[in-house]
Amino acid sequence: MINKIIYSTAEAVADIFDGATIMISGFGEAGSPIELIHQLIDHGAKNLTVVSNNTGSGLVGLAALIENKQVKKMICSFPRTANSTVFPELYNKGEIELELVPQGTLAERIRAGGAGIPAFYTPSSVNTPLADGKEVREFNGQLFVMEHAIKADFALVKCLTADRYGNLIYNKTARNFGPIMCTAAQTTIVQAKHIVEPGTIDPETVVTPGIFVNRVVQVSNPADESKLVADNRRYPW
Amino acid sequence: MVTEKNTIGWSRNEMAQKVAADIPDGSYVNLGIGIPELVADHVPPGIEVIYHTENGLLGMGPVPEKDLADPELINAGKKCVTAIPGACYFHHADSFTMIRGGHLDICVLGALQVSKEGDLANWSTGAPDAIPAVGGAMDLVAGVKNIWVITEHNTKDGKFKLVNQCAFPLTGKQVVTRIYTNLAIINVKEKNLYVREMAPGVTFEELQRLTEAKLINESGK
Structure with a gap:
């Protein structure tokens, strides 16, 4: 029998090792798996490379993971946002690395990683500093930059509803990077607000097919990151 | 370098209009963050426009009443928005397939500098202590059919924004097709800037004085 349901967030992240590359879903707080991230803080794995669009805000979630010095390098498109102070401070002190990637290139590198495509050519960033040192090639009279796929050891993803096969649906714009990150990690760990019986999710509406998911853990009342930030909360509590 | 502050010209809302x-x-x-967001408030009745936001929504509607705001329904600026009837959600690779694949008709962006050839700089001043951040700007300019810039004609301290060559790091080369400023509407064609319309009270001579790049007057004034 296939049952990907795990009964605690601690168990779900227990095998994350030092030096791992971890994809973390979310665009700002929408879709950020804050409970899994907090569990990773408790777990303590270090020297992580994190692939995520942003760098978190306030002192909770991804920002707290960075503040706890567990992240060696960020791969992201927009590392500064309102209320984002942890990453800029460490970056200016030279204590964290940054690989800045255009957002669509980041998405496509992750998609390619999941799809077995090692590299691809994109028009984004041609003639800009973000193409420096990369192969540029002409197709049909236009220039394109070669970009490499990204794969991860683990993905931490937030969804709305899952079943024991790992089929997922998401909530509104919290979907963002979740579906592609699920495909590109060796081990995909998902937190779901609801877990339902197989067959409850209409097969026509499944967004992430279960084959891309390894573990599902229920988090019935995920925290609202902006509320935690507004209340000046800090993790660990 | 131009020193005095402009007092004539269109307001931001008039530019958006x-x-x-x-x-x-x-x-x-697709509307960029900042002044471009005002454009949605001014679409005339009878015109149907579908707004794309790169974080995965086609059919973005206006800002909700405060108690209806959903932190999982946001725009690229991470502000709460609504979804119109007929809207759809999708993941990031699909969203940038729409962008990079040439499926979007128009993108309106802000600018730090635009060159006479349509080069755009809008993501970094290149300052050594600045945290670089690019978001979706480089993908948008690489893929959307028409890139329109909406910007003040000069910087707050009176420096040129429409320049011969961008000094700031580029977002894209030869990508801008039209520029809307507080003083004029300018088309970029064949590596030159053609003035289509000037704000009331602006003369072509004055406009040229406030613009480093050479302008060609097609406004009929």
Whole structure:
């Protein structure tokens, strides 16, 4: 029998090792798996490379993971946002690395990683500093930059509803990077607000097919990151 | 270098109105963060425009009443928005397939500098202590059919923004097709800037004095 349901967030992240590359879903707080991230803080794995669009805000979630010095390098498109102070401070002190990637290139590198495509050519960033040192090639009279796929050891993803096969649906714009990150990690760990019986999710509406998911853990009342930030909360509590 | 502050010209809302008036019925449009967001408030009645936001929504509607705001329904600026009837959600690779694949008709962006050839700089001043951040700007300019810039004609301290060559790091080369400023509407064609319309009270001579790049007057004034 296939049952990907795990009964605690601690168990779900227990095998994350030092030096791992971890994809973390979310665009700002929408879709950020804050409970899994907090569990990773408790777990303590270090020297992580994190692939995520942003760098978190306030002192909770991804920002707290960075503040706890567990992240060696960020791969992201927009590392500064309102209320984002942890990453800029460490970056200016030279204590964290940054690989800045255009957002669509980041998405496509992750998609390619999941799809077995090692590299691809994109028009984004041609003639800009973000193409420096990369192969540029002409197709049909236009220039394109070669970009490499990204794969991860683990993905931490937030969804709305899952079943024991790992089929997922998401909530509104919290979907963002979740579906592609699920495909590109060796081990995909998902937190779901609801877990339902197989067959409850209409097969026509499944967004992430279960084959891309390894573990599902229920988090019935995920925290609202902006509320935690507004209340000046800090993790660990 | 131009020193005095401009007191004539269009307001930000009037600039947004000018942009909105040029959007054809049925267009798929991506609006950048900041002044471009004002454009949605000025689309004339009877014109249907579908707004794309790169974080995964086609059919973005206006800002909700405060108690209806959903932190999982946001725009690219991470502000709460709504979804119109007929909207759809999708993941990031699909969203940038729409962008990079040339499926969107118009993108309206802000600018730090635009060159006479249509080069755009809008993501970094290159300052050594600045945290670089690019978001989706480089993908948008690489893929959307029409890139329109909406910007003040000069910087707050009176420096040129429409320049011969961008000093700031580029977002894209030869990508901008039209520029809406507080003083004029300018088309970029064949590596030159053609003035289509000037704000009331602006003369071509004055406009040229406030612009480093050479302008060609097509306004009929």
